[in-house]
Amino acid sequence: MTVNLERLKERFEVISRFGKIGDTGVCRPALSKTEREAFDVVAGWMEQAGMTVRVDHFGNLIGRLEGKNPNGPVLMIGSHLDSQPYGGRFDGTAGVLAGLEAVTAMAERGIVPEVPVEVVSFCDEEGWRFQKGLFGSRGITGRVEPEELELMDRDGITRRQALRDFGCDPDKLHESVYLPGQIGAYLELHIEQGPLLERQNRPVGIVSGIAGPLWLTVTLKGRAGHAGSVPMRERRDALVGAAEIVVALNRMVQEEEGVPTVGTVGSLRLFPNSPNVIPEEVEFTVDLRDIDMNRRRRIEERLREAIAQSADRHGLAYSIRESANLQPRYCAEWMKRILHEESQAMGLEAPELMSGPFHDALVMADVCDFAMIFVRCRNGVSHSPEEYASYEDLALGTKLLYRGVLRISDQLSRRRRPTVK
Amino acid sequence: MTVNLERLKERFEVISRFGKIGDTGVCRPALSKTEREAFDVVAGWMEQAGMTVRVDHFGNLIGRLEGKNPNGPVLMIGSHLDSQPYGGRFDGTAGVLAGLEAVTAMAERGIVPEVPVEVVSFCDEEGWRFQKGLFGSRGITGRVEPEELELMDRDGITRRQALRDFGCDPDKLHESVYLPGQIGAYLELHIEQGPLLERQNRPVGIVSGIAGPLWLTVTLKGRAGHAGSVPMRERRDALVGAAEIVVALNRMVQEEEGVPTVGTVGSLRLFPNSPNVIPEEVEFTVDLRDIDMNRRRRIEERLREAIAQSADRHGLAYSIRESANLQPRYCAEWMKRILHEESQAMGLEAPELMSGPFHDALVMADVCDFAMIFVRCRNGVSHSPEEYASYEDLALGTKLLYRGVLRISDQLSRRRRPTVK
Numbered sequence: 090m091t092v093n094l095e096r097l098k099e100r101f102e103v104i105s106r107f108g109k110i111g112d113t114g115v116c117r118p119a120l121s122k123t124e125r126e127a128f129d130v131v132a133g134w135m136e137q138a139g140m141t142v143r144v145d146h147f148g149n150l151i152g153r154l155e156g157k158n159p160n161g162p163v164l165m166i167g168s169h170l171d172s173q174p175y176g177g178r179f180d181g182t183a184g185v186l187a188g189l190e191a192v193t194a195m196a197e198r199g200i201v202p203e204v205p206v207e208v209v210s211f212c213d214e215e216g217w218r219f220q221k222g223l224f225g226s227r228g229i230t231g232r233v234e235p236e237e238l239e240l241m242d243r244d245g246i247t248r249r250q251a252l253r254d255f256g257c258d259p260d261k262l263h264e265s266v267y268l269p270g271q272i273g274a275y276l277e278l279h280i281e282q283g284p285l286l287e288r289q290n291r292p293v294g295i296v297s298g299i300a301g302p303l304w305l306t307v308t309l310k311g312r313a314g315h316a317g318s319v320p321m322r323e324r325r326d327a328l329v330g331a332a333e334i335v336v337a338l339n340r341m342v343q344e345e346e347g348v349p350t351v352g353t354v355g356s357l358r359l360f361p362n363s364p365n366v367i368p369e370e371v372e373f374t375v376d377l378r379d380i381d382m383n384r385r386r387r388i389e390e391r392l393r394e395a396i397a398q399s400a401d402r403h404g405l406a407y408s409i410r411e412s413a414n415l416q417p418r419y420c421a422e423w424m425k426r427i428l429h430e431e432s433q434a435m436g437l438e439a440p441e442l443m444s445g446p447f448h449d450a451l452v453m454a455d456v457c458d459f460a461m462i463f464v465r466c467r468n469g470v471s472h473s474p475e476e477y478a479s480y481e482d483l484a485l486g487t488k489l490l491y492r493g494v495l496r497i498s499d500q501l502s503r504r505r506r507p508t509v510k
Numbered sequence: 511m512t513v514n515l516e517r518l519k520e521r522f523e524v525i526s527r528f529g530k531i532g533d534t535g536v537c538r539p540a541l542s543k544t545e546r547e548a549f550d551v552v553a554g555w556m557e558q559a560g561m562t563v564r565v566d567h568f569g570n571l572i573g574r575l576e577g578k579n580p581n582g583p584v585l586m587i588g589s590h591l592d593s594q595p596y597g598g599r600f601d602g603t604a605g606v607l608a609g610l611e612a613v614t615a616m617a618e619r620g621i622v623p624e625v626p627v628e629v630v631s632f633c634d635e636e637g638w639r640f641q642k643g644l645f646g647s648r649g650i651t652g653r654v655e656p657e658e659l660e661l662m663d664r665d666g667i668t669r670r671q672a673l674r675d676f677g678c679d680p681d682k683l684h685e686s687v688y689l690p691g692q693i694g695a696y697l698e699l700h701i702e703q704g705p706l707l708e709r710q711n712r713p714v715g716i717v718s719g720i721a722g723p724l725w726l727t728v729t730l731k732g733r734a735g736h737a738g739s740v741p742m743r744e745r746r747d748a749l750v751g752a753a754e755i756v757v758a759l760n761r762m763v764q765e766e767e768g769v770p771t772v773g774t775v776g777s778l779r780l781f782p783n784s785p786n787v788i789p790e791e792v793e794f795t796v797d798l799r800d801i802d803m804n805r806r807r808r809i810e811e812r813l814r815e816a817i818a819q820s821a822d823r824h825g826l827a828y829s830i831r832e833s834a835n836l837q838p839r840y841c842a843e844w845m846k847r848i849l850h851e852e853s854q855a856m857g858l859e860a861p862e863l864m865s866g867p868f869h870d871a872l873v874m875a876d877v878c879d880f881a882m883i884f885v886r887c888r889n890g891v892s893h894s895p896e897e898y899a900s901y902e903d904l905a906l907g908t909k910l911l912y913r914g915v916l917r918i919s920d921q922l923s924r925r926r927r928p929t930v931k
Contacts, residue, residue, distance in 0.1 A: 175734060175782035175790070217784040283739035302738060304785060313596065313894035316774035316797045317723060317867035318704035321764045323890070328775055332756035339750045343742045353737035354749055355785045357778070361596035363638040364725060364776045364795035365867075366893040369596070374785035376737045446738035446786075469744070472787040473734035 091194045091491055094484040100186050101480070103130060104170070105178035114474025115178050118242075119171040119213030119224070120148050120251040127170050128210065131185065135208065138193040145265035146257045147228030148212030154192050156204040156498065162273025164202070164498045165457075166191065166490070167209030169225070169449065174217060177476025179280045183464065183483060185210045187278040191491040203502030204273060206494060211449045217356070218242045218251075220306070220374075221412055226449035230456045231266045267456070273501040274424060275453035278462040278490050280478045282446045284469030292482040293437055293489055295428045296461035299444040299451045300349070301382070301415035303389060305375040307334070307396060310406045313361060313369035325404040328359055328368035333402075337395040338375065341388055350379045350388065351445060380417055380443055418451050421458030424497060428460055431492040437485065446471070460493070462486050512615045512912055515905040521607050522901070524551060525591070526599035535895025536599050539663075540592040540634030540645070541569050541672040548591050549631065552606065556629065559614040566686035567678045568649030569633030575613050577625040577919065583694025585623070585919045586878075587612065587911065588630035590646070590870065595638060598897025600701045604885060604904060606631045608699040612912040624923030625694060627915060632870045638777075639663045639672075641727070641795075642833055647870035651877045652687045688877070694922040695845060696874035699883040699911050701899045703867045705890030713903040714858055714910055716849045717882035720865040720872045721770070722803070722836035724810060726796040728755070728817060731827045734782060734790035746825040749780055749789035754823075758816040759796065762809055771800045771809065772866060801838055801864055839872050842879030845918060849881055852913040858906065867892070883907050883914070 107127040108117035117123045128150045132142045135152030142152045150170070153163075168184020188208040195202065209225075216222020219240040227233050238249040238259055252259045281287075286294050311325030335354045342352035357373035375392065379385035393409065400407040425441070432439040442463065450459045464486040467477040528548040529538035538544045549571045553563045556573030563573045571591070574584075589605020609629040616623065630646075637643020640661040648654050659670035659680055673680045702708075707715050732746030756775045763773035778794035796813065800806035814830065821828040846862070853860040863884065871880045885907040888898040 173782065173787055174784055175787070215784075216786075220785065281739070282736045284741075284744070300738065302786075312891070312896075314890070315703045315867050315892040316776050317721065317772060317799050318702070318865075318892065319772070319890060320705075320770070321760075321772055323705070326760070326774070328778065329756060329760045332753035332760075332775075335749060335753035336757055339742075339747070339753075349741070351738060351740070351742060353747070353786070353788055354753075355737050355787045355789060356783050357749065357780055358783075359778055361594065362777050362779075363595055363636075363893070364641065365637075365723075365774070365797050366594060366596070366776045367774055368776060369894070376786050378738050444739075446736050469735070469740060470733075471736040471739065472782075472784070473790070475734075 092190055092484055092488045094480060097186060097190050097484055097487060098480040100134065101178060101182065104182055104186065108172065110175065111474055113178065115172045115176050116174050117170065117172040118174070118218050119215065120255045124171055125255060131170065131189065131210065134189055138189065138196045140192065140208065144256065146259065146261045147225045147265050148252055148255050148257050149225040149229065150210040152208045154195070154202065154206045156202045156206065158204055158502060161204035162501050163205045163207050163271060164494065164501055165207045165209055165272050165275045166277065166494060167211060167449070168277050168279060169214035170210045171213055171215050173215055173472045175474065176472055177474055179466065179476055179478050180282065180471050181214060183280055183478065184278045187483065187487040187490050190487050191494050194491050202498040204498050206498055214449055219248045223449055223452050226452035228262065229265060229267050230452055232452065233262065269456070272457045274457050274497055275450055275459040276490065276493060276497060277448055277450045278464065278486050279448055280466040280471060281463040282466065282469065282471035285442050286463060286465035287467065287469065289440055291438060291440055292465050293432065293439045293486045294442045294463040295425055295432065295439050296420055296444050296463055297441045298417055298419035299447055300378045300380050301417045301451070302413055302447055303377040303385060304413035306372065306410040306412055307375060308370065308372045308408045309400060310370045311368070311403060314367045316365040316367055319367060324367055326367050327371040327405055330399045330403040330405045331357065331371040331373055333399045334396055338392055341391055348384065349445065350384060352377045352388065378445055382417065415447065415451055418454035420460045423500070424458055424460035427496045428462065428489060428493050431496065432489055435489060437489070462489055513611055513905055513909045515901060518607060518611050518905055518908060519901040521555065522599060522603065525603055525607065529593065531596065532895055534598065536593045536597050537595050538591065538593040539639050540636065541676045545592055546676060552591065552610065552631065555610055559610065559617045561613065561629065565677065567680065567682045568646045568686050569673055569676050569678050570646040570650065571631040573629045575616070575623065575627045577623045577627065579625055579923060582625035583922050584626045584628050584692060585695050585697065585915065585922055586628045586630055586693050587697045587915060588632060588870070589698050589700060590635035591631045592634055592636050594636055594893045596895065597893055598895055600887065600897055600899050601703065601892050602635060604701055604899065605699045608904065608908040608911050611908050612915050615912050623919040625919050627919055635870055640669045644870055644873050647873035649683065650686060650688050651873055653873065654683065690877070693878045695878050695918055696871055696880040697911065697914060697918060698869055698871045699885065699907050700869055701887040701892060702884040703887065703890065703892035706863050707884060707886035708888065708890065710861055712859060712861055713886050714853065714860045714907045715863045715884040716846055716853065716860050717841055717865050717884055718862045719838055719840035720868055721799045721801045722838045723834055723868055724798040724806060725834035727793065727831040727833055728796060729791065729793045729829045730821060731791045732789070732824060735788045737786040737788055740788060745788055747788050748792040748826055751820045751824040751826045752778065752792040752794055754820045755817055759813055762812055769805065770866065771805060773798045773809065799866055803837065836868065836872060839875035841881045844921070845879055845881035848917045849883065849910060849914050852917065853910055856910060883910055
């Protein structure tokens with residue numbers, strides 16, 4: 090036995106206690122005390138597996154298993170331990186614990202990889218706390234802008250302050266950036282967060298690529314006034330304008346049949362938010378995704394038109410801020426081939442599928458080859474306490490990860506140093 | 511000179527410092543420390559005018575000027591010092607300071623009224639903090655339900671706790687309820703909060719009646735899920751459902767031309783409120799007002815239908831809670847006649863107009879005759895820092911109030927004790 094299902098399960102149970110909501114839910118904000126507690130426990134397990142552990146200045150937890158060639162390109166495996174505000178126990182955590190389990194299994198069998206293997210829990214993948222995610226992976230790849238440190242959470246705490254409270258030094262971020270070529274490949278296991286593997290009755294899938302999301306933050310500003318006296322025709326009601334846009338977006342992403350376009354307004358706040366006051370200002374986010382970038386662009390254009398029209402109709406000023414605009418990224422053929430071969434050897438028929446949700450892998454794709462393993466989840470539900478994947482499926486995915494790590498680390502030591510992209 | 515414009519103005523300036531926002535705005539929540547500070551200052555002015563002052567167990571500030579007949583029916587004048595979360599300095603405050611000024615003017619001239627005159631600042635007229643307003647006036651008229659004490663504000667503080675922190679005893683509320691017939695009449699000055707006086711170029715108006723508002727709280731519950739992976743057709747997005755209802759309400763109140771119907775969604779919150787999570791639950795308020803109760807009822811029915819249809823379309827569970835449902839109330843003919851006569855004697859042509867916003871007078875109407883004086887405000891704006899009325903207009907309204915108080919108190923001593931309604 091390589092991967093230990095019982096140990097894996099027990100570790101999921103332990104980690105799910107940090108930020109537990111109800112029976113099955115989790116709220117573990119990035120850079121919070123609960124995340125730090127989870128880090129400390131995982132760090133202990135990493136050390137038990139013979140890894141050297143550090144929390145870098147971006148708030149990433151990184152465990153390193155030394156390779157025969159300590160200067161060889163690193164094989165990085167990981168995901169994230171931060172969760173949605175009302176999330177489940179598998180999203181992110183699965184990739185960290187699976188990576189840890191793969192390394193633990195190697196240590197138990199006395200396997201020393203050819204190149205260093207690092208298991209990472211990236212800081213703030215989810216992005217809801219400071220309204221900009223993938224922080225840790227963008228950090229180590231040199232893609233964090235200095236202004237981001239001033240972004241504030243709902244309690245008025247800046248990212249800079251949160252990093253400090255977490256024990257990081259935001260003035261030393263540059264020390265935590267990897268050199269070009271230092272990371273040879275990135276491998277991530279994640280629950281699917283969609284319904285396809287379940288429909289095909291397959292426990293594990295191999296990812297072909299990741300759809301790039303467009304994130305917009307739209308602000309509409311009208312005029313407050315008394316809900317009992319300002320005549321309807323004289324109003325500049327920001328919420329009515331926003332509601333029209335929410336309805337329009339929902340319609341336009343569904344017009345073309347049989348395509349995977351998705352559009353969501355997930356966050357919205359209004360001001361002053363009082364029952365008998367006409368809303369003066371509304372801010373909301375738009376999340377728009379498609380594998381087909383041309384279609385995504387066409388819908389974006391129409392959405393911008395709808396925003397302009399609604400603002401015009403209701404006398405509102407508006408602004409649109411783009412907080413993410415990512416291209417789709419495709420997994421490395423050679424890494425996919427290894428995963429397909431290993432899954433066949435395990436007797437799994439692992440289908441290939443696209444990822445609608447993004448992951449830290451989308452960022453890592455900028456600096457190295459990457460691949461991803463998906464594990465079936467129930468009803469395609471994620472970002473919810475109802476999120477569920479069986480430990481048997483997770484163990485199968487972890488076993489494929491383990492086999493992948495052995496072959497990919499081996500391959501990395503033989504490949505020419507990849508050119509910097 | 512009876513009413514002192516300079517003193518009135520200075521007192522507005524002083525009170526507007528408690529909870530000041532920006533240059534002209536005010537946030538003075540009911541039962542807050544800032545309201546208490548404003549109470550203390552007003553209480554001092556009341557005492558200077560020879561009134562005895564108390565804060566009752568509902569959190570009302572009441573100053574009493576004794577009458578020649580201390581057992582005669584009380585003439586109550588007042589309004590409220592609590593403000594909207596993002597409000598102006600005139601709404602509510604005008605009525606309290608005008609009442610105080612009228613009594614001060616009487617004291618300065620050595621006038622002892624026939625019946626007791628009480629100046630009151632009612633607790634929590636605005637109702638946003640605990641989502642149920644007109645608390646103080648409902649309190650003294652025996653219309654507060656015990657459950658209301660458990661309503662919580664956004665910080666989880668109950669009304670019961672807030673009353674205690676304010677120095678009131680929520681177990682002794684009954685001691686602060688007036689006996690039937692004890693209040694003879696109620697008179698309130700308020701800024702118009704609408705555009706009609708300004709359009710007619712008149713500083714002061716006499717109110718004919720108050721439109722009754724319907725307040726509903728609507729909750730829609732769908733299912734959370736990942737914004738990047740759950741296909742559009744499988745979603746149960748509570749915000750899309752809510753947005754359709756906001757749009758539908760806005761349309762249906764505007765269908766009939768030239769009527770004063772107004773409908774507003776002023777408050778809305780969603781859960782979990784994260785950019786890449788499909789909204790699971792949305793709660794919003796509906797404020798619907800009309801002078802014509804039949805029309806209001808027809809629109810309410812159509813709104814309820816629209817809610818049911820939208821919930822059905824998006825697979826949402828829903829509930830509708832009625833937090834206020836008030837009938838329109840009309841001012842007493844004899845009090846209006848006095849105000850008309852006095853305004854003519856002052857050389858004012860004070861038009862009669864309906865009030866869209868409600869006031870504590872709407873509640874007082876249940877137990878006694880009432881009348882209201884409106885003062886012109888700029889652009890009809892209220893519940894906003896842009897709210898503005900000139901001190902000259904306010905002084906004119908206050909002078910009319912003063913003259914009204916003299917005659918109404920006189921009249922009350924001669925009228926038969928009004929029958930309990």
